[in-house]
Amino acid sequence: MRLLRLQQIHNxxxxxxxxxxxxxxxxxxxYIAYGYPNLKSVRELIYKRGYxxxxxxxxxxxxxxxxxxxxxxxxxxxxxxxxxxxxxxGPHFKEANNFSWPFKLNxxxx
Numbered sequence: 001m002r003l004l005r006l007q008q009i010h011n012x013x014x015x016x017x018x019x020x021x022x023x024x025x026x027x028x029x030x031y032i033a034y035g036y037p038n039l040k041s042v043r044e045l046i047y048k049r050g051y052x053x054x055x056x057x058x059x060x061x062x063x064x065x066x067x068x069x070x071x072x073x074x075x076x077x078x079x080x081x082x083x084x085x086x087x088x089x090g091p092h093f094k095e096a097n098n099f100s101w102p103f104k105l106n107x108x109x110x
Contacts, residue, residue, distance in 0.1 A: 005102050006032065012045070012103040016089050042087050046079060051101035058101050070099055 004024060005013040014037070015021050025034055037045075050061040052070065059066060064078040074092040076082055085096040 010105045012105050014086050014097050039087050043083050049103045052099050
């Protein structure tokens with residue numbers, strides 16, 4: 001579960017799909033829910049529950065300057081660039097995803 005960055009219950013994260021990650025997902029399938037996000041879902045998650053990793057601390061994404069300071073060298077300078085990189089699985093997806101803190105989600109209401 002740590003390889004998928006899921007260390008707590010009700011956490012969510014993005015992963016790039018390849019053969020290795022598909023095999024990992026199959027192993028933990030009974031314990032997780034997964035799917036393909038659309039642009040609207042990613043945008044809402046990042047704007048409402050988005051936090052970044054700055055010097056190993058969890059910092060709310062309230063200002064584009066936070067993103068530019070950490071990811072500027074990868075031409076990711078604002079929240080919309082971060083969203084675009086995650087949605088399209090662009091060339092700097094790994095850096096963008098490692099910058100974003102795993103999302104804390106609500107439990108499902110039954």
